Amino acid sequence: MSDRPKKIDIREEGPREGFQIEPQIFPLEDRVRLVEALAETGLKHIQVASFVSPKRVPQMADSEQFFAALRKKPGVHYTGLWLNEAGFFRAQACPNVDLTGRISLYASDAFARQNNGCGAEEMLDKQAAWMDLYDKAGIAVEAAMVMAAFGCNKEGPIAPQKVVRMARAAVELCTSRGKILPKLYLADTMGWANPDQIRRLVGLVRAELPAETALGLHLHDTRGLGLANVAAALDMGVALFDSSVAGLGGCPFAGHGDSRAAGNVCTEDLVFLCEELGIETGVDLDALIGCARLAERIIGRPLNGRLMKAGSLNAYRRAEAAE
């Protein structure tokens, strides 16, 4: 347990994940209210919305208005997601978006083809053009992400060497331009990871990274092992996590409606785990639980988070301390 970080950094993905996957389009004021409440909890990175085809994803058609309506809190990064140049240019034209470049890689060939119409190696080749685009726009690349790093519903188990290969390639994309990659994320996109695999793959990939590159995890709770995997990762020194308030979102590959499979690990459950282990998150847990309950009221049905239904242990501890 000596490798455990003293504090972790969380990238909150709930608003984009949650409002994108629901068939319904929620009132802009509700979405704004949730993002503004999240910014008050101490979270420093919030993924607000995506810039994607309004025809294919009508839920995200008004991302410009969404960002424009936000009262931004200083020190908080409000990010957007794009998948092609048109999306990037939309984000770039939008003053409230905090732009950072991202390298998108795949450990699964079949999953790369499904999402992008080209294999994992071709997807890697395309990243050089993205680096050029970001350079031209004066935007630094902040992170690379290797998707389906732990297994893939389309391809099956994923050999660790494929992940290592992509991690190495991401680092080289930066070093060949005289830059350092700040963060590399491994994504368990379809919920295949288990704690042993987390330990093995984190160990293998970290050995490939320069000391300046932090290793992060984007874990899904699709098969219930989300927080067990986080716990294993913390023991390995991982200090960067993506998560989603109330467990907003879900898995586009399994289940639907109320019985949709779980998506990202739940932010407040993650924060609770860290607090109980003595790891700082910079987040006010009770305020975050308030956000989770707000998200549930907006969506209008019970969401996946556990802690939001039971409450934190803070009140009990304060009572004991006061005795």
Place this chain on the structure above:
Amino acid sequence: MSDRPKKIDIREEGPREGFQIEPQIFPLEDRVRLVEALAETGLKHIQVASFVSPKRVPQMADSEQFFAALRKKPGVHYTGLWLNEAGFFRAQACPNVDLTGRISLYASDAFARQNNGCGAEEMLDKQAAWMDLYDKAGIAVEAAMVMAAFGCNKEGPIAPQKVVRMARAAVELCTSRGKILPKLYLADTMGWANPDQIRRLVGLVRAELPAETALGLHLHDTRGLGLANVAAALDMGVALFDSSVAGLGGCPFAGHGDSRAAGNVCTEDLVFLCEELGIETGVDLDALIGCARLAERIIGRPLNGRLMKAGSLNAYRRAEAAE
């Protein structure tokens, strides 16, 4: 990880937990169908129903008929729960119940008082009379359980010494009669435990137990750490767990209705974790997922289990093996 067991034993508590906490009374044939399906998965211990006041718990008023309607599978234990002598005599009069004695202890005085109207020490004193009763009935004591061992909504944090004291007392209750306590369970009744606490308390309590006494855990997922706690316990060599198919049941202390806080850890998620870590459970995971989905159809709303919505990884692995 060298302390990990090769295989674990699971006591399935879903039917009693699930059908007891719901306001509705479900058709007997549905309940029978679920228990019979569970018995076909390889599970060896199924807690079917409780023998409690039909006035206070009308959902369990027909426990005699429930047991009588079961076609029992050889090798499977079908148990019932009782809280007082009247309940025990009812269970004893019921031919299909597999009777085993249980010692019930509390680490929390306040919680003992709430449930039994007497403190933890008085509750301990009362166990001698239960031992006499079981002796007279020719029933062996199979397990002791220390409730609220990790924390208590009524009392706050629980000092580990209180748990150790009760564990020692349970062992002595048996050794003073020339017997060995087969199993001692620590219960995280209100979802306070975290992985570090699991490691500490398991270590402390195991040091008190004779080699012949197995240490088990009854963990709740109330605050989302259920499987992270199981993973920590497996690393400590714990090989006995209680759980509930589909996460049936819930927490009577927090939330309500669809937004009720989670109860026991979910059996199929637990089995999945073990399989992924190479630990045998003796359970057919896909058949168990079928039971979880049956439970969801009976209850009529989405239940807490994660894996039941996403499916296991077996099909993907079989496909790969066939390539």
